Amino acid sequence: MNLKLKSKDCILLVFSIILLVFSVIILVFSVIILVFSVIKYVVFGITISRATIGLIIIIIDFLCVTTVIIYFLSKYINRCLGKYKFWNTLKTYRRQVITISILFTTIFVILILSAISPHPLTIYYKYIGTIRVPDDRSPPSLDHLLGTNDYGYDQLICLIHAMKNSILFGFFVGSVCVAIAIFMGVIGPYIGGVVDDIFSFITNIALAFPVIPFILLLNTMIKVRSMMVVAIVITIFNWPWAARAIRSEVLSLKERNFVKLAKVTGEGKLRIAFFEIVPNLFSYIFLVFIIIIGVAIIIEAGIAMIGLGQQEIVTLGVMLYWSQTFGHVIRNYYFLWLPPGLILTIFIVMIYLVHSSMSQIFNPKLREK
Amino acid sequence: MKEQKKVLKIENLTKIYTSGLFQHKEIIGAQDVSFSINKGEIVSLVGESGSGKTTVANMILRLIKPTSGHVYFNGADITNIKKKDYYRQVQVIFQDPFSSYNYFYKIDRVLKKAINFRIGSLSRIEKNRVVTDTLVQVGINAEEVLNRYPHQLSGGQLQRFLLARILLIKPSLLIADEPTSMIDASSRADILNLLGILRKEEGFSVLFITHDIGQAQYVSDRVIVMEKGIIVEKGLTEDVFLNPSHPYTKNLLASVPSLYRQWDLS
Amino acid sequence: MIDDTILEVNNLRGYYKGTFGTVYAVDDVSFKVNRGEIVAIAGESGCGKSTLIELITGIPRPLLHYEEGSIVVKGVDIYKTDKETLRSEVLCKILGIVPQAALNSLNPVKKVKNFIYDVMRERTGRKPDKKEVNRFITDHFEAIGLEESVLNLYPHELSGGMKQRTVIGIATLWNPKLLIVDEPTSALDVTTQKLVIKMLMDLKKKDIIGTILYISHDLPTLKQICSRCIIMYAGKIVEDGEMDDIIKDAQHPYTKGLISSIASFNPDGSPEGELVCIPGQPPDLRFAPTGCRFYPRCPERMPICEKNYPPFFFPKSKERPVACWLFK
Numbered sequence: 001m002n003l004k005l006k007s008k009d010c011i012l013l014v015f016s017i018i019l020l021v022f023s024v025i026i027l028v029f030s031v032i033i034l035v036f037s038v039i040k041y042v043v044f045g046i047t048i049s050r051a052t053i054g055l056i057i058i059i060i061d062f063l064c065v066t067t068v069i070i071y072f073l074s075k076y077i078n079r080c081l082g083k084y085k086f087w088n089t090l091k092t093y094r095r096q097v098i099t100i101s102i103l104f105t106t107i108f109v110i111l112i113l114s115a116i117s118p119h120p121l122t123i124y125y126k127y128i129g130t131i132r133v134p135d136d137r138s139p140p141s142l143d144h145l146l147g148t149n150d151y152g153y154d155q156l157i158c159l160i161h162a163m164k165n166s167i168l169f170g171f172f173v174g175s176v177c178v179a180i181a182i183f184m185g186v187i188g189p190y191i192g193g194v195v196d197d198i199f200s201f202i203t204n205i206a207l208a209f210p211v212i213p214f215i216l217l218l219n220t221m222i223k224v225r226s227m228m229v230v231a232i233v234i235t236i237f238n239w240p241w242a243a244r245a246i247r248s249e250v251l252s253l254k255e256r257n258f259v260k261l262a263k264v265t266g267e268g269k270l271r272i273a274f275f276e277i278v279p280n281l282f283s284y285i286f287l288v289f290i291i292i293i294g295v296a297i298i299i300e301a302g303i304a305m306i307g308l309g310q311q312e313i314v315t316l317g318v319m320l321y322w323s324q325t326f327g328h329v330i331r332n333y334y335f336l337w338l339p340p341g342l343i344l345t346i347f348i349v350m351i352y353l354v355h356s357s358m359s360q361i362f363n364p365k366l367r368e369k
Numbered sequence: 370m371k372e373q374k375k376v377l378k379i380e381n382l383t384k385i386y387t388s389g390l391f392q393h394k395e396i397i398g399a400q401d402v403s404f405s406i407n408k409g410e411i412v413s414l415v416g417e418s419g420s421g422k423t424t425v426a427n428m429i430l431r432l433i434k435p436t437s438g439h440v441y442f443n444g445a446d447i448t449n450i451k452k453k454d455y456y457r458q459v460q461v462i463f464q465d466p467f468s469s470y471n472y473f474y475k476i477d478r479v480l481k482k483a484i485n486f487r488i489g490s491l492s493r494i495e496k497n498r499v500v501t502d503t504l505v506q507v508g509i510n511a512e513e514v515l516n517r518y519p520h521q522l523s524g525g526q527l528q529r530f531l532l533a534r535i536l537l538i539k540p541s542l543l544i545a546d547e548p549t550s551m552i553d554a555s556s557r558a559d560i561l562n563l564l565g566i567l568r569k570e571e572g573f574s575v576l577f578i579t580h581d582i583g584q585a586q587y588v589s590d591r592v593i594v595m596e597k598g599i600i601v602e603k604g605l606t607e608d609v610f611l612n613p614s615h616p617y618t619k620n621l622l623a624s625v626p627s628l629y630r631q632w633d634l635s
Numbered sequence: 636m637i638d639d640t641i642l643e644v645n646n647l648r649g650y651y652k653g654t655f656g657t658v659y660a661v662d663d664v665s666f667k668v669n670r671g672e673i674v675a676i677a678g679e680s681g682c683g684k685s686t687l688i689e690l691i692t693g694i695p696r697p698l699l700h701y702e703e704g705s706i707v708v709k710g711v712d713i714y715k716t717d718k719e720t721l722r723s724e725v726l727c728k729i730l731g732i733v734p735q736a737a738l739n740s741l742n743p744v745k746k747v748k749n750f751i752y753d754v755m756r757e758r759t760g761r762k763p764d765k766k767e768v769n770r771f772i773t774d775h776f777e778a779i780g781l782e783e784s785v786l787n788l789y790p791h792e793l794s795g796g797m798k799q800r801t802v803i804g805i806a807t808l809w810n811p812k813l814l815i816v817d818e819p820t821s822a823l824d825v826t827t828q829k830l831v832i833k834m835l836m837d838l839k840k841k842d843i844i845g846t847i848l849y850i851s852h853d854l855p856t857l858k859q860i861c862s863r864c865i866i867m868y869a870g871k872i873v874e875d876g877e878m879d880d881i882i883k884d885a886q887h888p889y890t891k892g893l894i895s896s897i898a899s900f901n902p903d904g905s906p907e908g909e910l911v912c913i914p915g916q917p918p919d920l921r922f923a924p925t926g927c928r929f930y931p932r933c934p935e936r937m938p939i940c941e942k943n944y945p946p947f948f949f950p951k952s953k954e955r956p957v958a959c960w961l962f963k
Contacts (some may be wrong), residue, residue: 107506256468257463257464257465257468257469258468258469258470258471260432260460260461260463260481261463261469263428263432264460264461265456265482265483265486265538266452266455266456266457266486267482276471277583279471279473279474280471280472280473282473391888393760415822417825417826418824444740458794460804482829490853508791519865523916525916526916540720553679553680553852553911554679554852554853554854554893554896554897555679555892555896556891556912556913556916557910557912558896558911558912559911561898562909562910562912575900580824581898582825582900583855583898583899583900583901584898586898586900586901587898587910588898607904610900610902610904611902611903621825621826622900622902624825624826625826625855625900626827626828626829626853626855626856626859627824627855627898627900627901627902628854628855628856628858628882628894628897628898628899629900629901629902629903630902631858631859632829632832632859634832634833634836634859634860
């Protein structure tokens with residue numbers, strides 16, 4: 001395989017770079033808006049709504065996570081390639097660049113759109129004669145680009161907020177799961193002995209626990225239906241498999257000579273665990289993080305769709321739940337049942353693409369021939 | 370006869386691995402190993418794979434706990450010495466140069482850790498000077514090698530870099546666990562010659578573990594031959610290699626291919 | 636007329652091509668092997684010996700590409716025959732290859748004899764009759780000197796030396812004319828090494844194999860069994876001649892450096908003189924140098940060595956070719 005690009009690859013590469021640049025511009029623009037809101041609050045005492053505060057925190061958090069990820073990825077890629085220059089890197093790894101830039105630009109665009117659109121749960125009214133009734137199930141028009149749903153909410157705004165909520169939910173669950181998995185997977189085997197036995201015992205029990213019966217039972221016992229409960233439940237069931245895989249990696253890394261050399265240079269056990277062993281796990285942790293985001297989004301959608309989830313925040317699962325309870329498919333309201341499912345599928349496919357293309361870099365056995 | 374100072378003395382060192390919960394299966398790693406190393410000596414520990422040489426080395430390095438037996442360093446039992454002080458006196462070079470470095474970091478990190486481990490703090494300029502001097506001593510060109518990642522260098526350079534690390538720590542005993550088996554033949558000679566120079570200039574004692582009889586003959590003063598965890602023969606190099614007394618040693622020496630003689634394969 | 640040349644390689648080139656660029660692994664290699672010889676191909680890691688063998692098999696694995704040149708084995712041009720004939724006729728009956736670390740290729744969940752059934756079925760293309768095959772294999776293993784009991788064992792029950800000898804036995808099932816062994820003893824103990832080499836000598840004595848091509852980096856081992864030696868460096872042949880002559884009186888500067896850097900056991904006492912190491916490393920074969928590949932490390936280099944690659948010269952008083960401008 002030589003480095004000559006075909007024309008469609010060139011177009012894709014240019015397109016994704018344009019998207020990246022475009023979204024960075026929008027991001028800068030919206031950060032300016034948010035900064036102004038903060039200044040308005042501080043200087044003029046005008047309060048900003050809770051939602052905007054939440055959004056500011058979330059966007060800054062997201063930026064930090066993305067920067068960290070891009071930094072480590074670029075360091076890792078540079079290390080794998082040694083003397084190669086940046087543009088050469090982009091050209092050779094165009095598949096990875098494209099998938100990652102598509103995923104991140106989509107997330108940026110969704111976040112920005114949700115910041116500038118009104119609240120999703122606002123009811124729109126119409127007049128039948130002189131009586132004001134909620135404008136339910138009206139087909140797509142210029143006012144409501146995707147129509148309105150059973151409660152009178154605008155479908156497009158609901159969809160945008162649903163995407164944002166699902167993504168953020170995925171990120172939250174992903175980061176907590178990865179943190180727990182790293183802790184259980186690194187500390188246990190590194191200390192060894194009884195501690196290792198206890199930790200792997202806990203991991204195996206959590207792994208073997210049946211998920212759906214647990215959720216059914218939980219729903220009968222707990223009266224509160226909130227996002228936190230769903231998040232906690234999904235976190236509990238997703239960290240074990242990552243912890244197991246990390247544990248086996250750590251066990252093999254422990255025997256390598258650089259760990260023994262670090263011991264012989266007088267370093268303490270915890271220092272060795274976090275400075276020698278964990279950096280070698282970064283590639284695996286990144287992949288685990290990406291997968292858990294996808295898994296969390298889909299499980300949440302599944303739980304919400306059968307009605308075991310929550311209703312206070314609109315997510316893709318909640319929209320699918322509405323489609324199912326109100327029978328949109330049978331009544332042929334295509335603009336109500338098609339968008340959430342389609343967006344969910346597309347999102348999962350994007351996550352899978354990122355995972356499969358990045359694992360080509362990180363797993364040397366899969367490198368393309 | 371002046372009594373030479375014994376740097377390392379091992380008495381009846383044994384390591385038995387047991388496995389299985391109900392039926393105890395015992396695997397002998399090393400049994401009743403006793404020898405000593407004097408100051409400024411290079412002693413070779415020779416044996417085939419499975420003879421227990423690495424087990425003995427790991428026990429001396431306190432990476433494994435012996436089942437029974439004692440190790441005395443400069444007269445003191447090593448279990449009474451604090452690990453950090455012990456490691457300032459006893460260091461190691463491993464067989465595989467590529468896995469001795471953490472691929473995530475640059476190789477300078479190894480030297481930085483070594484300098485920080487030594488007693489006494491130096492200023493940054495002093496540290497750089499010491500590092501450059503040490504690299505010249507082992508024969509590495511500093512500009513070519515510093516600021517690089519491990520996968521960009523060859524096996525021979527990486528091993529010499531590890532020797533530079535040893536020079537920075539200045540231990541009195543160096544345990545070299547097959548340092549040349551993963552290096553090309555044409556670069557091996559340098560490592561072996563360096564060990565001899567280090568012994569002369571710095572007064573190190575070296576425990577050279579190998580399965581290659583030719584290298585053991587070239588570099589060592591005394592030889593210890595091990596088979597399946599037991600010492601079968603020990604003595605001065607010329608005595609053991611020219612007039613072996615144990616049948617295992619005789620068989621071993623007869624099976625070694627040499628540039629100086631031809632086997633009779635009829 | 637009996638054709639004495641078993642293997643003839645002419646101007647062979649084989650390159651690795653991938654996202655890293657092109658690695659000129661084997662560049663313009665030519666040599667001949669006659670019937671009845673035991674020839675050694677010696678060289679350090681990265682000089683191209685295993686690549687050479689992969690090219691000789693005719694089916695180089697991806698990333699390695701055959702560029703040009705001809706390989707003729709007993710009249711059969713490897714790169715002009717189709718792959719099917721190569722697999723079923725040439726590679727088992729004329730050419731026997733034991734690649735590096737072949738002792739790991741035994742299927743761990745099958746007994747050795749079942750593994751050999753699979754091999755025979757693959758090569759001959761039809762299901763062999765078990766009783767007949769059993770007799771065939773037992774006779775062959777007995778002729779080689781391996782016990783019959785080996786056939787009924789699983790690979791993990793055999794020691795390293797036994798596995799290597801079994802693999803050599805499998806490669807010689809159809810009595811090939813040329814046996815190529817790639818580093819058969821590097822993973823074995825010293826005492827088992829001698830057994831494997833003895834087995835190869837026996838094979839030649841009993842006329843089961845006519846010619847052996849032995850590849851290794853360990854010159855003392857090569858000296859024990861081989862009569863002729865080809866030294867390779869950075870993808871090219873630098874010296875080609877009689878084994879004892881090369882060791883006592885090496886001509887090419889690389890060979891001289893190699894011999895003087897080997898710490899070999901001397902049963903008569905410690906060798907005099909210090910071992911001398913060759914400074915530097917072998918060249919990076921991604922950038923094919925134009926002149927002699929040993930130029931940066933050669934103690935006797937001349938300006939002409941940097942520009943042109945030396946062809947084979949015959950130094951006075953020797954009948955063997957050496958690729959060095961010193962002997963023009």
